[in-house]
Structure formats: structure tokens, C-alpha cells
Amino acid sequence: MKSFDYAAPRTLDEALSLVAQNPQAQVLAGGTDLLVQLKNGRRETDLVIDLKRIAELKTIAFDPKKGLTVGAAVPCAQLCAHADLRQHYPSLAEVAGLIGGTAIQGRASLGGNLCNAAPSADSVPLMIALAAQARVAGPQGIRDVPVEDFCVAPGKNLLAPGEFLVNIFFPIPAAGFHAQYLRFTPRNEMDIAVVGVGVSTRVENGKITAARIALASVAPTPLFVKEAGDSLIGQAPTPEAIAQAASLAQAAAKPISDMRAPADYRRHLCGVLTRRALTAALAQ
Amino acid sequence: MKKVHVQLTLNGEPAEFLAEPRQTLLECLRDNLNLTGTKEGCGDGNCGSCSVLLDGQLVTSCLVLGVETDGLRVDTVEGIAKGSTLHPIQKAFIDNAALQCGICTPGFLMATKSLLEHNPNPTEPEIRLWLANNLCRCTGYDKIVRAVMIAAAEMQESAQ
Numbered sequence: 437m438k439s440f441d442y443a444a445p446r447t448l449d450e451a452l453s454l455v456a457q458n459p460q461a462q463v464l465a466g467g468t469d470l471l472v473q474l475k476n477g478r479r480e481t482d483l484v485i486d487l488k489r490i491a492e493l494k495t496i497a498f499d500p501k502k503g504l505t506v507g508a509a510v511p512c513a514q515l516c517a518h519a520d521l522r523q524h525y526p527s528l529a530e531v532a533g534l535i536g537g538t539a540i541q542g543r544a545s546l547g548g549n550l551c552n553a554a555p556s557a558d559s560v561p562l563m564i565a566l567a568a569q570a571r572v573a574g575p576q577g578i579r580d581v582p583v584e585d586f587c588v589a590p591g592k593n594l595l596a597p598g599e600f601l602v603n604i605f606f607p608i609p610a611a612g613f614h615a616q617y618l619r620f621t622p623r624n625e626m627d628i629a630v631v632g633v634g635v636s637t638r639v640e641n642g643k644i645t646a647a648r649i650a651l652a653s654v655a656p657t658p659l660f661v662k663e664a665g666d667s668l669i670g671q672a673p674t675p676e677a678i679a680q681a682a683s684l685a686q687a688a689a690k691p692i693s694d695m696r697a698p699a700d701y702r703r704h705l706c707g708v709l710t711r712r713a714l715t716a717a718l719a720q
Numbered sequence: 721m722k723k724v725h726v727q728l729t730l731n732g733e734p735a736e737f738l739a740e741p742r743q744t745l746l747e748c749l750r751d752n753l754n755l756t757g758t759k760e761g762c763g764d765g766n767c768g769s770c771s772v773l774l775d776g777q778l779v780t781s782c783l784v785l786g787v788e789t790d791g792l793r794v795d796t797v798e799g800i801a802k803g804s805t806l807h808p809i810q811k812a813f814i815d816n817a818a819l820q821c822g823i824c825t826p827g828f829l830m831a832t833k834s835l836l837e838h839n840p841n842p843t844e845p846e847i848r849l850w851l852a853n854n855l856c857r858c859t860g861y862d863k864i865v866r867a868v869m870i871a872a873a874e875m876q877e878s879a880q
Contacts, residue, residue, distance in 0.1 A: 439721040442741035442787045464785075471744070471783045472764045484741060486788060513777060537853025538831065539768055542777040543784070625852035626766070 437474050444486040448573055448602065451490060456575055456598045458483045463600045465493070465509035466543035468536065469552040492602050493547070496521070503608040504528075508547025508601040516541065525606060527615040527634075531562045534619070537626045547601045553587040553657065560587065560658035561634030562617040564650035568606050574599030584650065584660035612645075613638040614720040618713045619652065620705050622696075629653045630697045631705040633685070635713040637668065644668045644718075649681065649710060654689035654702050661688040664710070673718040682710040724787045730755075731799025739786035746770045748786030749796060757797040757826050761855070768854035771827040772796050778834040780853070797826035800833060808878070809833060809871040818867035820858035827854050832868050840876055844869070 445451040455461055461483040464470055473479040487493045493509040498520040506515065512532035515521055522529045535544050535558050549559045550570060560583065568583040575598045583604070588594050595601070609615075615636035621627035632652030638645050647665035652658055664684035671677040691702035723738045730753070737752040746763075749755045749772070761767035763782045770781040773795040800807040809832050812818070819825045828851065835842060835850045842850065847868050848861070856864060 437742040437744075439740060439742050441721055442724060442785065444788075444790075464788075467783050467785070467788075468765055471785070474742075475763065484785070486785075488788070511777070536765070537768070538834070538850050539771050539778045539780045539853045540765055540783075542774070542779040625849060 437471075438480060440474075440481050441483045442486065443483060444489045446489050448490060448492055451485060451487060451600070452573060452575065452598070454483075454485050455600060458485075459597050461485050463487050465548045465551075466511055466545045468540050468544040469548055487600065495603075498524070499608075500524075501608065504606040505603050506546055506606070507603050508551075509545050510547075512536075512541040512544050512546070513538070515546070524609060525566070525615075527562055527617055528559075528566065528606070531559050531617045531634075534558050534617075546604055550583065550586055550604070551593050551595070551601055553589070553591050553593045555587075555590055555655060555657055556628050556632065556653040557587075557658060558617065558619060558629055558632055558652065561632050561650035561652045562615065563604065563606075563634070564658060564660050565615050565617075565634035565636040565648045566606050567636075567648060568604050570604055571602045572599050573602045578602070580605070584658075587657040590656050610638055610646075612640050614717040616713045616717040616720075618709045618716070620709060628696065631691075631702050631709055633706065633709040633713045635665075635710065635717050637673070637714065637717045639673060639718065642672055644671050644673055644677070647681070647714075649685050649714075651685060651689055651706060651710075653696075654691040654706055656690075659688065659690075661685045664688065668714075675715075678711055678714045678718070681714060682707045685710040724790075726787055726790045728789045728791065729793040731795055737786070741785060741787050743786045744782050745772070745774075745784040745786045745789055745794070746781040748789075749781060749794075752786070755796055755798050759823050759826055761823065761827075766855070767824070767827075768831060768851075769824045769827040771830045771854065773830060773834060776837075778831055795830070797829050800829060807833070808874050809836070809868070812867040812871035812874065813864070816863055816867040816870060818859060818863045824854060824856045824858075828856065828864060832871065835868070836872055836875060840879075841872055842868070 462481040493507040497505045515532035619629035619632035647668040649664040686707040689706045691699040759769040761769035
């Protein structure tokens with residue numbers, strides 16, 4: 437790696453002023469993307485600002501009335517092991533255990549997965565399905581952004597110069613709410629999704645009253661397919677309603693062909709995985 | 721760029737080193753602290769041969785900056801034997817021929833130690849999933865998985 441300086445601020449204010457004074461700085465959470473990119477030259481910097489000494493970025497806070505706040509630098513291994521998370525957000529604990537392998541999960545964070553803005557990021561479609569909000573700190577103060585708006589192009593997010601991600605908030609799941617992330621990979625583990633699908637549904641008195649569907653690896657960014665979720669609202673959870681939503685998700689996908697799969701195979705998988713994920717969520 | 725003074729607990733003992741911020745923990749261990757048990761394979765987090773424990777958490781030391789470890793606890797393969805008595809995991813790897821060239825072995829030993837701390841009696845699928853972040857090009861994995869099961873059984877027996 438090329439030489440750079442290192443700072444490890446202890447507070448948000450200290451970090452904000454460092455980021456403001458050094459527009460070329462890179463902020464570091466788990467480093468499983470950033471350090472690889474600094475090594476291979478995809479990114480360069482004079483200053484790495486380590487955010488892991490800031491309490492807000494390292495904390496998991498669960499409020500049974502409001503929801504769950506996950507600091508942007510909390511490693512996935514900690515999420516997998518967290519009792520409240522496993523109980524109230526089992527799909528999130530599960531996806532944290534899918535990213536990379538054990539040693540990667542010891543460092544990699546949901547915040548990093550989101551900021552890295554890879555179209556294939558496993559956690560992002562699920563976070564969209566869970567209606568998560570990203571809390572961003574910057575020179576103008578704090579702002580909250582729906583996760584579906586956070587990634588703007590492959591490897592690019594909407595953070596302005598001087599801004600960084602502080603935490604991600606997940607609303608408390610209502611009664612009858614279930615979420616599921618499914619992906620297809622040629623290997624069982626340590627692999628990148630050919631297609632990933634995150635869904636959430638809420639059923640009240642036999643009718644679907646809320647549904648959100650998002651896709652990975654089929655567009656330049658993780659893709660929120662609002663119309664596919666909306667098509668389920670007011671319906672009974674029947675195979676026909678599920679098939680209709682799956683075909684809308686499939687229609688919204690804009691996949692490319694690459695070394696992992698041809699575009700038409702990805703489009704096919706979108707339909708299959710959306711149907712399976714919805715069926716699983718609605719069966720819970 | 722300014723070198724940074726790093727103080728940490730290394731294999732249970734206080735230790736310190738001077739690091740350039742761009743040096744990974746792997747480089748600091750090998751080049752600054754002369755602990756060459758930890759091996760470099762891919763250098764980008766895929767192969768697991770540089771696995772160590774950072775504050776008890778399994779990580780690939782090629783994706784950690786040395787300066788990040790200030791005030792933290794690092795455990796490497798050098799720390800797992802007690803003097804000249806091998807750790808039961810080390811002994812099981814030798815007795816069951818779970819290594820050939822040996823480059824991946826320190827990483828497998830640390831990953832196995834971490835696994836058995838979390839799950840003292842893992843099933844074969846659990847072992848294979850946990851060790852998926854560690855690549856071995858020699859053994860074909862079966863002997864490694866068997867050695868881990870034997871180590872787990874022996875450690876459970878001696879704990880009783």
C-alpha cells in the first residue's frame with residue numbers, strides 16, 4: 437500500500453472536523469473493502485480516518501418500542517451473536533452470517549456493505565425490505581436517508597464530501613411481519629450473489645397489508661421494486677399473488693451478462709428467488 | 721509519513737512496535753515483531769492463512785492495519801502452545817496428517833481455536849462452514865475436518 441497518515445478520532449465532532457479538513461481522506465470501518473482497494477490501487481488517500489473508536493459507530497441499541505440502531509462499524513459477527521437481533525430481526529442476523537466467511541465477518545459491517553455500494557451487496561436488499569434508514573453526519577448536521585436511495589451507481593453512494601455514515605435504523609417489526617433474504621451462489625459460502633432477493637411482508641387477518649421487495653446483482657445498484665411489493669397489498673397470501681409479484685420483480689430487473697451469469701439466467705432467477713423468498717416470509 | 725507507536729497485548733504479554741500506518745497487522749507481526757508464524761497467502765482476505773484473533777475475534781490480519789491494534793489484544797499461532805506442550809488442536813493436526821506444505825496451517829489452527837471457543841462440539845457441516853474462509857491447496861480438507869473433530873473430542877474429554 438502507498439503511504440498515508442492515520443487518525444482515530446474518539447467523537448463524531450472530532451471525526452467531522454477531520455473529514456472536513458481532509459477532503460481526500462478515506463474513512464475506515466472494518467476495512468474488508470477499503471484496505472483491498474487501497475492495496476490494489478483502486479483508491480488512494482493521504483489519510484485514513486478510523487471510525488471504530490467512536491461509540492455511536494460501534495453500538496447496537498435495541499428499543500422494543502422504536503427499533504434497532506446498528507452502528508455503521510459494528511462487525512457482522514457481533515450482529516450474528518446479538519440476542520435481540522436474533523429474536524426480533526432473524527433475517528438480519530442470518531444475512532450478517534452470509535457476508536464473506538468467518539474471519540471477514542469479524543471485521544465487515546452493514547455500514548461498509550452499504551457504503552461500498554456494490555450491486556451484489558447481500559445485506560442491502562434485506563435492509564431495503566426492512567425499511568431501514570441510514571443516518572448520515574456531515575458539515576450541515578445529521579440527515580436520515582432511506583437505504584434504497586443510498587447507492588447511486590456501482591461503487592458510488594450519495595454521501596457528499598465531508599459526510600459519513602453513522603448508523604442504520606431498523607423500525608420495530610409489527611405483528612405479522614416477516615422478512616427473508618435469499619441468494620443464488622454457485623458455492624455454498626464465500627461467494628458473490630448471482631442474484632439476491634430481500635423481501636418483507638406483513639399479514640393481518642389473512643390479508644397482506646405491507647410488502648417490500650428489493651434485488652441484488654441485477655442492476656447498477658441494489659434495486660427497490662416498489663411496484664412488486666405494492667401488488668401484494670390487500671391480497672390474500674396465495675400462490676397467484678406471489679407469482680404476480682415475482683413477475684413484476686423479474687420485469688424490473690436490468691441484469692448484465694458477466695463471468696458469473698448471463699443476463700437471461702439472472703432474470704429467470706429473479707422470478708424464482710422472489711417467489712421462494714415471499715413464500716418463505718408468508719409461511720412464517 | 722509519521723510512524724506510530726502501538727502498544728498492545730500480544731499472546732497475553734504486553735508488547736509494542738513502531739508502525740507505518742500503511743503496514744498491515746500481518747506485516748507488523750512478521751516484519752516488526754519477528755513473529756513469522758502468521759503467513760501471507762492472498763493478501764486480500766480470501767485465503768485465511770493470516771488469520772489471528774483480534775480482541776478474541778477471528779480476523780484476517782492482512783485486512784487490519786497494525787496501527788488499529790493499539791490497546792487491543794492480538795493472539796497468534798505462536799501463543800497457542802504452552803511452552804513445549806502443543807495445543808490439542810496442533811497435536812490433532814500433526815497426528816492426523818492435516819497438513820502438507822504448512823502455509824495455511826497457522827490460519828487453520830487459529831480459525832479452529834476460534835470455532836471451538838464458540839462451539840465446543842461442532843458437526844462436520846458446522847466445521848466446513850466455519851473454515852470456509854481458509855483455503856488449503858494440499859489436503860483436500862477431509863483430514864483437516866477430521867483433525868478438528870478429534871481435537872474437539874479430546875478437548876471436551878480433558879475438560880471433564
